[in-house]
Amino acid sequence: MQAVQFCQMKDGTKEEYEFLTEHEENYAKGLPDRLLAALRNLENTLSGYQVTRLEHSLQSATRAEADGADKEMIVAALLHDLGDDLAPHNHSQYAASILRPYVRPEVTWVINQHGLFQNFYYIHHLGGDPNEREYLKDHPWYQVCVDFCERWDQASFDPDYPTKPLEHFEPLLREIFTRPAFDPRYVGEQTMGRSAVDIAMSGKATA
Known part of the structure; x- marks a missing residue:
């Protein structure tokens, strides 16, 4: 089979959806490469700062690593502005x-x-409420987000900071994004927003 025959999803057969799932799985394997390419593209976006958006992302990840953050949070710092x-x-x-x-x-x-929490640092200059994030103050991860922004995000616009290159973080990114999607070992039990293909792929990957 080179392509499915249906023109409406409701008309697809079991064999066609098994065929498509295999294609989805193979395509998903290229996600780390696509993410790295997307990060490199940040070199040419959002001008006006003393660093490029890529440099800001790399600096955030470098600071997270220097602070002893775990690998998931380091990769998150790298990708947060993607x-x-x-x-x-x-x-x-x-x-x-x-x-x-x-x-x-x-x-x-x-x-x-993090976008809401970052408002704390500047939104008052534009007529906004810097304390809007306070409605989340009782959330168990509130302080984690405060620290993420204070220590890594808002601080990472320094052109003189010794920032590590993208190649330094590539192995870590590949490790995270070659995990089976929605594997309970990493994400717990999450089902909301998942498609049937997501569920089928993660089921095969963890079987």
Whole structure:
């Protein structure tokens, strides 16, 4: 079979969906390469700072590593602004959705909220409320996100900081993103928002 015959998904057969699932699995294996390419593209986006968006991302990850953060949080720091190109008004959620199938929920939550928490540092200059994040103050990961922003994100616009190159983080990124998607060993039991193909792929990978 070179391609399915159906024109509407409801008309597909079991054999066709098994065929498509195999294609999905093979395509997913290229995710680390696509993420690395997307990071390199950050070199040419969002001008105006003293560092490029790629340098900011690398510096955030370098600071996280220097602070003894675990590998999931280091990779999260590396990818946290990946959505600036395609999701400029919800880049936090964009990055969190990429990470979610591969890391613990705490990490996903921090990345999902980091844009809101970053407002603390500047939004008052633009007429906003820097304390808007306080509605989450009783959340168990609130302080983790505060620390993520204070120590790694808002601090990583320094052109003189000794930042490690992307090649340094590549093995770690490949390790995280070659995990089976939604494997309970890494993410716990998460089902909301998963497609049947996601579930089928993770089931095969962990069988």
